[in-house]
Amino acid sequence: MRSATGETTRPCPQCGAGIRADNRFVDWCAACDWNVDPAGPEERPERLERMRRALARRHGEKLLAEVTTGGTPSPGRDAPALLAQAIALGVHGVTLALTAGGIWWVVSGWGGAGMVPGLFLLALAWPLRPRLPGLPEEGPLLHRAEAPELYALIDEVARVAGTRGVDVIAVDAEANAAVTTYGVRGRRLLVLGLPLWEILTPRQRIALLGHELGHYGHGDVRHGLVVGTAYRSLTTWRYYFTPIADPTPGEMVVNLFYVVPYSLLQGVLMLLDQLTLRAAQRAEYLADSVAARAGSTEAAVGLMDRLLVADSAAAVLRIEANRVRAARRGGRRTEDREGELWEHLAARMDAIPEHEYERRRRAGVLRGHSVDSTHPPTHLRRECLLAGGSVPAAVAVDGERERRIAAELADARSTVARKIVRDGFDG
Structure with missing residues (x-):
């Protein structure tokens, strides 16, 4: 029928x-x-993988119980997180020792062969140095003077999160959002993915901002200054010691020398991953609670549902971008189609029925906990929000304010739409 x-x-x-x-x-x-x-895995996992998944499920269920009862400490204060920071300080200590030793050899052996070991140590220390992230090289950047209404909204949400706002907003084509720091002064950056922003209601957008700013309020060990820079340093060294693929006979000998340092670096990275995994997942739950306080529990739950279908948003954008490119090849004007990209996306996403959301939630239950994901399963985050009771929104926007924010984002919307049409969508 x-x-x-x-x-x-x-x-x-x-x-x-x-x-x-x-x-x-x-x-x-x-x-x-x-x-x-x-799309789920059809093959039965091996015994070790089954054990890892079972362990991840037990840890995830225990963490969910702790969060829902309010008995969990803030990220960065438990023993694994403290051990991770100690390891990270050890990594930076190695860098400092190599640098100091290199300088001593260079100075003491100045002008002679004694400089050689010093230069060698400095060459080793250079790739291991702490590197702070900078501003994104692609995508529009919005500063406070260019988007005062959006920044004012972020400041309001930040007060709910118990922190301050951001210094720069980067708009990109990812179906996601994130916060980070950049530069020596630790300035704050909000990365706002338009494919996600455009499919949210105004209150869900406030919940999204609350979640992201909640990471600043509760701390995020994995992406903090100490652990984050150590992780990047170790990743760089692992890259240098990665065995050569399809080696020649001479390169096989080189690979033999790479085995020990590569294995050691890989082991330390895996240890850091495991030590910070629980804190990272806890930080997500705590950030979700800020999302509920800022935009309401209903909006935060709606945000979780939208995250469940984010891949559908990506598929819609690919289809729309292909249509615009096909029209362009046919010699037709495409400026209007580019401008309508976001409206088409929102309309298609609004047409997703409830039974598809329910299917996604049930699929999440079947898949369970990932052994290495920094985010808890979305259906558990949704369950945790509902278990906390209904919380009203602390921040609200009216229609006029929404229009002013939309006007501030208009140029960025056009720029990102053109990029998606030109380069395709991979977010």
């Missing part, structure tokens, strides 16, 4: 219950979960 919306009803091939069939979305059965996760 076909409904007015184009849906049909047919029996489930597994249990016989009636299921909705819609060629826009995956067919699945709500009664027996048939085909609820068609």
